[in-house]
Every structure is written in structure tokens, then in C-alpha cells.
Amino acid sequence: MVEVHLGDITRLQADVIVNAANRHLAGGGGVDGAVHRAAGPELSQACREIGCCPVGEVRATPAFSLSAKRIYHTVGPVWRGGNLGEPELLSSCYRQCLSLARREGMGSIAFPAISCGVYDYPPELAVEIALEQVQDHLDRGSPPFEILFCCFDEAMAVLYRQQLEPLVRR
Ligand code: ADP
Numbered sequence: 001m002v003e004v005h006l007g008d009i010t011r012l013q014a015d016v017i018v019n020a021a022n023r024h025l026a027g028g029g030g031v032d033g034a035v036h037r038a039a040g041p042e043l044s045q046a047c048r049e050i051g052c053c054p055v056g057e058v059r060a061t062p063a064f065s066l067s068a069k070r071i072y073h074t075v076g077p078v079w080r081g082g083n084l085g086e087p088e089l090l091s092s093c094y095r096q097c098l099s100l101a102r103r104e105g106m107g108s109i110a111f112p113a114i115s116c117g118v119y120d121y122p123p124e125l126a127v128e129i130a131l132e133q134v135q136d137h138l139d140r141g142s143p144p145f146e147i148l149f150c151c152f153d154e155a156m157a158v159l160y161r162q163q164l165e166p167l168v169r170r
Helices: 030-039 042-050 086-103 123-139 154-169
Strands: 002-006 016-020 058-062 070-074 108-111 146-151
Touching: 002 154, 016 030, 016 086, 030 042, 042 058, 042 070, 058 086, 070 086, 086 108, 086 123, 123 154, 146 154
Parallel strands: 002 146, 016 070, 016 108, 108 146
Antiparallel strands: 058 070
């Protein structure tokens, strides 16, 4: 099942909350700031112990004060025009998160719009990539877990809903 939600990702009920982190896993603004505030100070300590995360990869921590089971910190690419591997790197973020969720036996996963804030990825292109990776995951017959896309504003939610419609009808 694939759903679109509007609001703060830290308030969603899901086994995994995905955080759009930076390479130093140091916390920051946007989703990252919200996740760190909601999870509490132990999260910073857990991230420090991990160290860094390359762009396109994922690192998992406990969720501490969040109601989720896990936080997956993934680092999206900064948009620099699209010819520097941005699409492959963003695809990799979604693919790695989905595959880790499957390996960890998680029942649901909530994604923010990775790279669509300060990293400036064009939202239409980012949504296309997110849905491609989800479709790929479902096509491979991976366990049908619940996939939630959490949007912070209505415009982003409209993009997901528009692009999701043909996918759901397949
Ligand atoms: P990035 O650095 O990967 O661009 P940002 O956190 O700046 O990450 O933004 C990614 C997306 O998440 C943007 O669309 C932004 O509006 C949205 N966003 C910001 N805060 C939250 C939140 N608390 N819950 C869900 N989405 C959020």
C-alpha cells in the first residue's frame, strides 16, 4: 500500500521514519531538525557513533522518543543541474531504504521528500524517482509493506497524488 500524507513526518505512525540527513549526520534544519528534536538528544549521540554517511546511502539508528522502531538516515544529493549523478544518487537513497526495511522486517516506512528542501532538487523529478523506486520494489515481489510519503505542503502532496494515480491503477 502506498499513501500520501500531509504534515510533520515525526507525527506519523510507521515502523521506520526516514530522515533526510546530511553527510555528517549532525542534525540541521528541515526534516533533520524535526527528527532530532522529536527523537531527543540520544539520537545525536547515536549519530556521532556512526560518523558519516555518503550521499545515496543509509544508516539506521533506534528511534528513541519517536514512536517508530527505527530511523533511517539517508543523504540525498544537492541539485547542481542534474548532470552530476543526482538522479542515480536520489534513486539509491530510496532503494537502500526500502531494501533495508525489507531486511529488517519492518511493516511500514515513511519518507519525506528527500533533497526537495535546501538541497533544491526539482520536486517533479524527485517525486518521479521516489515512485519509480517504490514501483521497482513492488514489482520485485518484495513483501507488501506500507509505504508512506509525507509532504510538508499541499503542492508537494498534489505532485505525489498525480504521479501515484497511474501506479496504483496498474
Ligand atoms: P534536504 O536537505 O534533503 O533538501 P529538507 O529537510 O531541507 O531536506 O527538505 C526536504 C523536504 O522535507 C522538503 O519538501 C521540506 O518541505 C520537507 N519537510 C521539512 N520539514 C518536514 C517535516 N517535519 N516533516 C515532513 N517533511 C518536512
